[in-house]
Amino acid sequence: MTDSRDYDIVIIGGGPAGLAAGLYGARGRHKTLLIEKGVIGGQIALTEAVENYPGIQMINGFDLAQAMLAQSESYGMETEYTEVQKIEQQGLKWLVSTEAGDFTTRALIVTAGAEYNRLGVPGEDRLIGKGVSYCATCDAAFFKDQAAVVVGGGDSALEEGIFTTRYVSKATIVHRRDEFRASAILQERALADPKIEVAWNTVVTEVLGDDQVTGVRLKDVNTGEESTMDVTAVFIFIGSTPNTGFLGGLIPLDGGKHALVDEWMATPLPGLFAAGDVRQNSARQVASSVGDGVTAAIAADHYITANFHGDTAAAAAPAEATPAA
Amino acid sequence: MTKPAEVTDNDWETEVLKNDTPVFVDFWAPWCGPCRMVAPLVDELSAEYDGKVKFVKLNTDDNTETATRYGIRSIPTMMVFKGGEPVGQIIGFRPKSNLKQAIDAAL
Numbered sequence: 001m002t003d004s005r006d007y008d009i010v011i012i013g014g015g016p017a018g019l020a021a022g023l024y025g026a027r028g029r030h031k032t033l034l035i036e037k038g039v040i041g042g043q044i045a046l047t048e049a050v051e052n053y054p055g056i057q058m059i060n061g062f063d064l065a066q067a068m069l070a071q072s073e074s075y076g077m078e079t080e081y082t083e084v085q086k087i088e089q090q091g092l093k094w095l096v097s098t099e100a101g102d103f104t105t106r107a108l109i110v111t112a113g114a115e116y117n118r119l120g121v122p123g124e125d126r127l128i129g130k131g132v133s134y135c136a137t138c139d140a141a142f143f144k145d146q147a148a149v150v151v152g153g154g155d156s157a158l159e160e161g162i163f164t165t166r167y168v169s170k171a172t173i174v175h176r177r178d179e180f181r182a183s184a185i186l187q188e189r190a191l192a193d194p195k196i197e198v199a200w201n202t203v204v205t206e207v208l209g210d211d212q213v214t215g216v217r218l219k220d221v222n223t224g225e226e227s228t229m230d231v232t233a234v235f236i237f238i239g240s241t242p243n244t245g246f247l248g249g250l251i252p253l254d255g256g257k258h259a260l261v262d263e264w265m266a267t268p269l270p271g272l273f274a275a276g277d278v279r280q281n282s283a284r285q286v287a288s289s290v291g292d293g294v295t296a297a298i299a300a301d302h303y304i305t306a307n308f309h310g311d312t313a314a315a316a317a318p319a320e321a322t323p324a325a
Numbered sequence: 326m327t328k329p330a331e332v333t334d335n336d337w338e339t340e341v342l343k344n345d346t347p348v349f350v351d352f353w354a355p356w357c358g359p360c361r362m363v364a365p366l367v368d369e370l371s372a373e374y375d376g377k378v379k380f381v382k383l384n385t386d387d388n389t390e391t392a393t394r395y396g397i398r399s400i401p402t403m404m405v406f407k408g409g410e411p412v413g414q415i416i417g418f419r420p421k422s423n424l425k426q427a428i429d430a431a432l
Contacts, residue, residue, distance in 0.1 A: 039362045039418050046358055062358035081420060099422065129399040129416035138357050141386070142398045212396060233398075 003104070006313045007033045009300050010096050010105035012084050013243070015042030016286045017276025018111035019068040020293030021300075025109075026075035028301045031313040033103060034072070035096070037083040041065025042113040043240075043277075044286055048137040048163055053286050064286070084112075084246055087272075092307065094271060106308055107271045107300035110247065110259065111293055114240035114277040114284075119151065123207030124236075131213025136160035136235045140167045148233035149174050149216055151204055157237035158186040164235060165195040172229065174199045176221055207234055242278045254280050265296035271303055329371050329380035334390040337383075342409040344379055347432060351382045352392060352402045359418040360401040366421045367403075370428070378405075378428060405431035 009025040011018045014036030025032035039045040047061030056064070073079065082100035087108060089095075094108040116134045118124060124132055133139040136150070140163060148168045150161035153175035159182075164171045173190065178200050180187050190196050199218065206217035208228065215230045244257050251267040251274075252260045258281075259267060259274035266273055275292035277284055282292065304312060329351065332340045341348045351367045353360035371380035385392040385400055395404065395411065405413035405428060413431035415424065 037420060039359055041358070045362070060358075062361060083420065099420075129402065130396060131398055133399055135359075135399075138359060139399045141354065141356075142392070212398070 003313075003316070005101070005103050006316070007031050007103060007105040008304055008313045009033070009107045009109060009297070010035065010094070010103055011109045011111055012087075012096070013042065013110065013112040013276070013278075014040045014065075014069070014079070015111060015113045015276060015289060016044060016065070016068065017113075017289040017293035017296075018109070019065065019072050020290040021109050021111060021275065021297040022072040022077040022293075023068070023075065024294050024297035025300065026072060026077040028297070029314055030301065030304065031078075032076070033078045033080060033105070035080050035082060035084060035098060035103075037081070039065075040069050040079075043116075046135045046137060047159075050286060086246060087250070089269070092271075105271075106304050106312065107273065109265075109293070109296045109300060110244075110272070110274045110278055111276045111289075111296075112243035112246075112278050114242045116237070117239050117241055119204060119207075119236055119238065121204055121206050123209065123213075124234075127207050127209055127213050127234075130211060131209060131232055132207055132234050132236065134236055136164045139233070140164040140235075143168050143233040145169045146232045147230065148172070148235060149199075149204070149229065149231050150235045150237065151175075152237035152239075153177060153180040153182065154237065154239065155182045155186055158182040158190045160235055160237055161196060162186070162189055162193060164233075165193055168195070168233065170195055170197065172197045172199055172231070174202050174204055174216075174218065176201065176203045204234070240277070244274075244278055247274075256280075258282070263295075264299035265292055266299055266303075270307070271300075273300055327371065327375070328368055329382050332381045332383050332388075334388045337388075337391050340381060341406055344406075346377065346379050347412075348379045348381060348406045349374075349428060350404045350406065351380070352385050352395075352397050352400050352404070353382055354384060354386045354400055357400050363401045363403075363418055366424060369421065370424060374428065378432070403427070407431065 008030035009032045011034045022034045044061035051058040082098040086097040096103045144167045147170045150173045208215040265275045273296040275296040276289040403415040
């Protein structure tokens with residue numbers, strides 16, 4: 001009997017790694033389901049311009065993600081918008097519990113990505129959407145001809161900082177060290193931008209304002225000297241933490257909560273793979289995540305072939321596995 | 326299925342504040358990725374709450390007066406109005422179930 005909730009491959013997370021895994025899973029004639037809790041594309045959905053994905057000079061991140069989704073679905077990948085609550089082994093299969101009910105699968109690929117970090121200073125949480133933002137491409141337009149601070153020193157901070165200058169009168173990049181981690185080309189662009197200033201060796205200790213952001217309190221990490229700066233926007237890009245909460249206790253994680261996997265993206269548990277930003281030592285790029293997803297899907301294909309001997313969801317329900325295109 | 330109508334600074338008063346039933350407003354702009362993702366969910370909710378809640382969209386690029394008046398500084402922002410007063414607010418993309426909770430809580 002055909003069980004519509006039984007799959008060969010279930011993928012948790014619809015960013016580039018998950019979408020690429022879905023493409024290879026579906027093209028491998030596996031009954032494949034992608035589960036996404038928010039926006040398809042994950043972090044790249046918020047990226048104004050992706051200009052380092054080989055073969056494409058420049059593309060909007062949301063558009064790239066939509067193109068990847070359409071391609072994977074054209075080969076039969078199914079998509080469910082819900083949040084995963086728990087995963088557990090059930091015999092040889094995996095049981096995935098979500099807000100939309102349970103699914104069973106032979107191979108499970110976790111591509112849950114990472115969530116941006118918060119500063120954890122007073123005023124930050126209270127003023128989210130009121131001047132505190134984690135997405136310059138979404139919100140910078142609301143601060144036309146106003147002053148902003150951008151917190152961080154990596155690729156995201158500089159990319160988004162440069163983007164804000166389309167609107168703001170001045171962007172001060174507040175960075176706790178005396179040099180950026182960002183790629184050289186972004187550093188060159190940021191430092192050459194007349195609207196951008198950099199406050200080196202400085203941290204934000206408080207976001208000020210009642211109903212709307214009116215300023216930030218800053219501290220020089222060398223001298224300890226404190227100051228305030230009048231701004232109406234605070235854009236925060238200080239790294240991310242992998243979404244591995246639901247894996248806790250199941251598989252080993254490193255100190256940064258990244259999943260430990262081998263070169264086939266396999267975790268120590270049978271049929272469980274982790275790819276993209278959730279794994280240790282990910283390069284955290286669209287291109288590397290796509291590669292991770294592909295590797296995981298091919299490994300899952302080998303795993304299913306070796307362990308299920310034709311007893312697959314696709315074999316039980318051939319009609320559903322036939323590509324739409 | 327009737328899709329949410331676009332409202333502007335000019336008809337905000339009559340379409341939203343003076344409307345008899347509660348009004349769900351989706352503040353959006355064409356360049357905002359998460360707004361494009363919220364849009365189909367708002368369309369579906371509009372059908373599900375037909376007759377009980379009126380659904381409208383306001384383009385914050387073209388209608389800065391209203392966006393400024395309600396302190397919109399991040400989109401998508403969704404607000405529920407009842408008797409001319411804001412009674413609920415959601416900032417950022419949320420799954421449909423969360424939007425429903427917010428609407429039901431405001432009714």
